[in-house]
Amino acid sequence: MPRKPLNNRRVADVLREIGLILQAQGIAFKPQAYEHAADTILALQEDLSSLYKMCGTRCIDDLPGIGPSITKKIKELVMTGRLAYYDNLKRDYPMDLLALTSIQNVGPKTAVRLYQALGIKTLKDLERAVKAKKIHRLPGFGRKTEDQMLRGLGFLREHKGRTLLHDALPLAEAVVERLRQVPGVTHCDVAGSLRRRRETIGDIDLLITTSKPKLAIQAYKTLPQVSQVLEEGPTYVVVRFSFGMNGDLRILKPGDYGSALVHYTGSREHNILIRERARKLGYKLSEYGFFRGNTRIACKTEADVYKKLKMQWIPPEIREATDEVSLAAAHKIPDLIGYDDLRGDLQVQTDWTDGAASIEAMAREAKARGLSYIAITDHTRALAMTGGLNEKRLREQGREIDRVNKKISGLRILKGTECDVLRDGSLDLSDKVLKTLDIVCISIHNTFQLSELEQTERLIRAMKNPLVNVVFHPTGRVVNRREPYAIDMPRVVRAAKEYHVALEVNGSDRLDLRDLHVRMAIEAGVKLVIDSDAHFIEEFGFLPFGIATARRGWAKKSDVLNTLPVASFLKAIGKNRPVLS
DNA sequence: GCCGTTTTCGGCCCGACTGTTTTCAGTCG
Numbered sequence: 300m301p302r303k304p305l306n307n308r309r310v311a312d313v314l315r316e317i318g319l320i321l322q323a324q325g326i327a328f329k330p331q332a333y334e335h336a337a338d339t340i341l342a343l344q345e346d347l348s349s350l351y352k353m354c355g356t357r358c359i360d361d362l363p364g365i366g367p368s369i370t371k372k373i374k375e376l377v378m379t380g381r382l383a384y385y386d387n388l389k390r391d392y393p394m395d396l397l398a399l400t401s402i403q404n405v406g407p408k409t410a411v412r413l414y415q416a417l418g419i420k421t422l423k424d425l426e427r428a429v430k431a432k433k434i435h436r437l438p439g440f441g442r443k444t445e446d447q448m449l450r451g452l453g454f455l456r457e458h459k460g461r462t463l464l465h466d467a468l469p470l471a472e473a474v475v476e477r478l479r480q481v482p483g484v485t486h487c488d489v490a491g492s493l494r495r496r497r498e499t500i501g502d503i504d505l506l507i508t509t510s511k512p513k514l515a516i517q518a519y520k521t522l523p524q525v526s527q528v529l530e531e532g533p534t535y536v537v538v539r540f541s542f543g544m545n546g547d548l549r550i551l552k553p554g555d556y557g558s559a560l561v562h563y564t565g566s567r568e569h570n571i572l573i574r575e576r577a578r579k580l581g582y583k584l585s586e587y588g589f590f591r592g593n594t595r596i597a598c599k600t601e602a603d604v605y606k607k608l609k610m611q612w613i614p615p616e617i618r619e620a621t622d623e624v625s626l627a628a629a630h631k632i633p634d635l636i637g638y639d640d641l642r643g644d645l646q647v648q649t650d651w652t653d654g655a656a657s658i659e660a661m662a663r664e665a666k667a668r669g670l671s672y673i674a675i676t677d678h679t680r681a682l683a684m685t686g687g688l689n690e691k692r693l694r695e696q697g698r699e700i701d702r703v704n705k706k707i708s709g710l711r712i713l714k715g716t717e718c719d720v721l722r723d724g725s726l727d728l729s730d731k732v733l734k735t736l737d738i739v740c741i742s743i744h745n746t747f748q749l750s751e752l753e754q755t756e757r758l759i760r761a762m763k764n765p766l767v768n769v770v771f772h773p774t775g776r777v778v779n780r781r782e783p784y785a786i787d788m789p790r791v792v793r794a795a796k797e798y799h800v801a802l803e804v805n806g807s808d809r810l811d812l813r814d815l816h817v818r819m820a821i822e823a824g825v826k827l828v829i830d831s832d833a834h835f836i837e838e839f840g841f842l843p844f845g846i847a848t849a850r851r852g853w854a855k856k857s858d859v860l861n862t863l864p865v866a867s868f869l870k871a872i873g874k875n876r877p878v879l880s
Numbered sequence: 881g882c883c884g885t886t887t888t889c890g891g892c893c894c895g896a897c898t899g900t901t902t903t904c905a906g907t908c909g
Contacts, residue, residue, distance in 0.1 A: 328892055332881035366882050404898085406907050441900060653893075653909090683895040684909055722897095744909065745896060
């Protein structure tokens with residue numbers, strides 16, 4: 300170990316696995332240190348080995364969460380491709396801990412017990428044991444655990460090999476930025492599911508036009524993010540990024556760029572529909588270009604293609620073969636919310652609970668990013684691990700918000716909360732204190748196992764409270780990591796309409812509501828808010844992912860309340876409370 | 881193992897829930 304190419308992903312995996320082994324051994328605190336270091340490595344844009352070659356251990360030691368001991372280990376990994384400390388641990392823990400613990404409710408200790416009792420090392424081993432009904436016979440395990448594992452294995456199979464939008468997009472944008480600067484390059488765009496902003500991405504597809512193909516290919520192959528060249532031809536290159544995804548670059552002729560961009564953006568189902576339309580109009584559209592008979596018709600832009608097909612241009616986010624093609628033909632595609640339309644962010648956590656920055660720091664960052672208001676929505680006491688606020692602390696926080704509001708001009712900080720919905724649907728804070736806030740947002744953070752009926756009624760009971768304005772992340776899912784809890788979304792949407800409660804589109808890796816539910820909400824006349832759920836100043840950068848998801852759900856600017864200026868916004872959410880400001 | 885206007889040692893998110901138990905370990909947020 301490791302035999303696989305040593306890219307950042309691999310280094311991060313090794314560190315993460317060390318953390319899991321230490322956790323299984325019951326060691327305190329060290330596991331978090333390894334976990335944190337792994338996160339840092341994964342967020343790194345530059346290839347670790349290039350970084351090390353450039354400035355040695357100094358640059359690595361400087362990274363947040365990485366100190367002298369882990370720096371030494373990274374150096375060993377980068378220099379030799381192995382790590383003696385890790386290899387020693389693996390002798391006693393030869394199981395694939397990363398894979399096994401990616402199943403919900405399976406942690407390192409469970410994985411180790413499964414190995415000791417049944418010799419389970421891999422997901423395949425586990426699947427065999429589950430199917431042979433061997434698990435529930437072990438002491439401390441039971442039928443329910445076995446069923447949970449079976450479901451977990453299924454969830455994992457569905458999501459295998461796909462990268463989160465949040466991880467793929469910054470990488471792709473950095474690559475595009477770089478390629479656009481290469482002499483000769485006239486166009487460079489991301490295509491594929493990434494351009495459609497799907498929540499998870501398989502490969503990164505890049506298209507360019509250039510007068511100097513060799514130069515572009517050379518530039519691409521030697522990007523700092525690239526760890527390996529997998530395939531190469533005169534007009535295409537496939538690489539492996541150090542982050543762990545493949546990237547396909549295709550070089551196109553300027554006259555084919557429009558039709559190629561349509562083709563490679565997809566979706567496949569969308570392409571089938573517009574090819575059919577092309578055929579009916581006497582054209583042929585394929586990955587090779589746009590034709591009438593055997594005559595190639597130049598389409599330099601996508602707009603040219605859609606125009607020839609007598610359609611409106613269709614935003615990539617909705618090219619999913621729902622009804623966009625027929626609506627575009629009737630010129631009835633609505634104006635979707637734009638990436639610059641948000642004026643406020645209504646879910647912001649601070650160092651009063653599990654956020655990393657002060658109220659003032661978050662406010663200044665929001666202002667720097669062009670927002671004109673934010674709501675501070677720290678957790679409440681039921682979420683003890685975050686140091687959730689009780690009523691006394693919330694009042695203190697209100698005074699701090701008053702202080703910062705006086706200090707910062709051009710940005711209004713709203714007093715809010717992310718109030719926990721308790722098991723019975725009551726709220727974690729009293730109405731008396733909720734009344735003192737500008738905005739009350741609620742969310743479910745525990746007891747995910749209720750039946751669909753119980754969970755739905757729990758949430759709806761909370762929504763009925765006339766002080767509640769917004770339901771945060773209504774389905775509780777985390778993309779690639781956690782399934783939504785069982786909940787009847789059509790009923791929740793109807794309740795949102797009836798009780799005048801907005802639903803959130805959360806821009807973090809929750810992306811909750813998801814695209815389908817956004818559309819469901821909009822069609823029911825329910826208003827949305829789009830939030831970052833920022834816990835760090837950098838995480839205001841999640842807002843565009845929320846906007847993308849809203850666009851995928853066909854949201855218009857008028858569907859989203861935090862596109863309004865603060866006074867109108869407060870009026871729009873206001874129910875039984877006096878409108879402030 | 882990392883970190884530092886609570887600095888070079890002593891902190892570091894800790895309580896609820898679940899499934900298995902008859903008192904608790906493991907996981908999660």
